[in-house]
Amino acid sequence: MQHIVEALKDKYLYQDKVIDSTKSILEFQIFISDQVTNDFNTLFQSLPVDRSYYAFGVPGSFYDRLFPSRSIHFLHSSCAINWFSKLPKELLDEKSPTWNKGRIHYVGASNVEIVNAYVAQFEKDMEMFFNARAEEIVPGGMMVLVTPFSGYVCLLGFFGSSFMDMVNEEKLDESLVDSFNLPLYYPSPQDMTKVVEKNGLFSIQRMELINIKSNLVDEADAKTLMMSIRSSIEGVIINHFESKLAEEACARTIIKSEEISEWMKVNYEKPSILFVALKRK
Amino acid sequence: MQHIVEALKDKYLYQDKVIDSTKSILEFQIFISDQVTNDFNTLFQSLPVDRSYYAFGVPGSFYDRLFPSRSIHFLHSSCAINWFSKLPKELLDEKSPTWNKGRIHYVGASNVEIVNAYVAQFEKDMEMFFNARAEEIVPGGMMVLVTPFSGYVCLLGFFGSSFMDMVNEEKLDESLVDSFNLPLYYPSPQDMTKVVEKNGLFSIQRMELINIKSNLVDEADAKTLMMSIRSSIEGVIINHFESKLAEEACARTIIKSEEISEWMKVNYEKPSILFVALKRK
Numbered sequence A, B: 001m002q003h004i005v006e007a008l009k010d011k012y013l014y015q016d017k018v019i020d021s022t023k024s025i026l027e028f029q030i031f032i033s034d035q036v037t038n039d040f041n042t043l044f045q046s047l048p049v050d051r052s053y054y055a056f057g058v059p060g061s062f063y064d065r066l067f068p069s070r071s072i073h074f075l076h077s078s079c080a081i082n083w084f085s086k087l088p089k090e091l092l093d094e095k096s097p098t099w100n101k102g103r104i105h106y107v108g109a110s111n112v113e114i115v116n117a118y119v120a121q122f123e124k125d126m127e128m129f130f131n132a133r134a135e136e137i138v139p140g141g142m143m144v145l146v147t148p149f150s151g152y153v154c155l156l157g158f159f160g161s162s163f164m165d166m167v168n169e170e171k172l173d174e175s176l177v178d179s180f181n182l183p184l185y186y187p188s189p190q191d192m193t194k195v196v197e198k199n200g201l202f203s204i205q206r207m208e209l210i211n212i213k214s215n216l217v218d219e220a221d222a223k224t225l226m227m228s229i230r231s232s233i234e235g236v237i238i239n240h241f242e243s244k245l246a247e248e249a250c251a252r253t254i255i256k257s258e259e260i261s262e263w264m265k266v267n268y269e270k271p272s273i274l275f276v277a278l279k280r281k
Helices: A002-015 A040-046 A112-136 A153-168 A174-178 A189-199 A222-240 A243-255 A257-266 B002-015 B040-046 B112-136 B153-168 B174-178 B189-199 B222-240 B243-255 B257-266
Strands: A029-034 A054-059 A072-078 A137-150 A202-211 A272-280 B029-034 B054-059 B072-078 B137-150 B202-211 B272-280
Touching (some): A002 A072, A029 A040, A040 A054, A040 B040, A040 B054, A054 B040, A112 A137, A112 A189, A137 A202, A153 A174, A153 A222, A189 A202, A189 A272, A222 A257, B002 B072, B029 B040, B072 B112, B112 B137, B112 B189, B112 B202, B137 B202, B153 B174, B153 B222, B153 B243, B189 B272, B222 B243, B222 B257
Parallel strands (some): A029 A054, A072 A137, B029 B054, B072 B137
Antiparallel strands (some): A054 B054, A137 A272, B137 B272, B202 B272
């Protein structure tokens, strides 16, 4: 946050050549938003005491309105819009080609309809996201979105394999695995361009895939990687499976770290993120 | 909060005779502030889902700045400004007449210097409070403050008596009790008038002592009353005494409920609050 504040302050003070007398009244108001179930207590206690901005917590879903009209000048979302507002219901129809048998995600799914259902939900969600933000962001205001693109994404399947191992050992009914799908979509630049243009309320100022340096990937440190992925997906897994089964599947996946590490050495995929800077028209 | 929003909406829509076309764009932004150690998670989860306002949490002390300049139109503080920013340090000087021997509060203190130290701290704190709010509230903006005035105040002494009982039983060193003072001051209308006028940035629109109906007091239900007081002061007690001693003193006070109930029947003091509505000049 401090970096964003400093960058905005520089832009305001130098590029816009603001007269000296107004420098002293430059104030920043930062709103940190997350789902209502987020741990805001820990967030608030971790804010620097000598911060140079006013800080606020905002509980709620960003697929809905969070702020009054035309009240936001700059918005940043990091690794969040890849989470769906809800799972597409087609994925729950056992009779449909979108029934994701034996898998928990669209990556590696055998059927293109499954991928299409994910894409369609991403497009619906982004339309809601853009419409809400378009009301809140001032004309000319900026929105910078960052989402994971490649790297850790393909590792998600190992959690699915652990659940299927448990099915094969008759510890778990397969329909419970088939009916579970991670509500995560990783948009490509093409996906992002399409939803921005369809919505029409923002213009793309810059978009790029950025390779990120990861010692964990370079060193094929699968154990640390899988533990990190587990921490982000464990909540939705526990919500679907009972927590004992979820715990077992996660523990089994971590145990497979050496095997995953070997797999990574062969199937190395440079991790990258999609960066997009949008401007409210 | 809903009541405040409704009252402001009514005022805006009817008294100010706003034209119809603007009615639909009336939006309310509510900031709920408390110390950073407050449980904001529970607060956020208890907000109504279908609320008609945007809600934000604001961690920090209200004796410091919390909001950007001229960003607040209406401020309400209920039973909060009676808590000091810190305890006056004179109360910690064993050689001074402000050493509050055998007591934990100014109410019932034997020495007027002790009361004066509390009053002086209240005045310093309110000056900080008014100066911070005067920057944040728009000219003409309102501030409604409510503080307890009488009723439960005199019951605080029973917690002090329990600590002194423990001193007499040699379970506790008396200096630990003497050096503890509840950081709470209950201003009178005269106290409040003095600090508002000294500060000079707000005008008093209305001030009154309001008797509040309390079945607990009417029925001399000392047990429930003492448990309620315990919940509000236990934090500062634990911070000073070790938690086992604090726990014992509180439990002993609750056990005395029957005795306190009898005392209440004789010394009945109608509970009242100080209500003050201030306007930013």
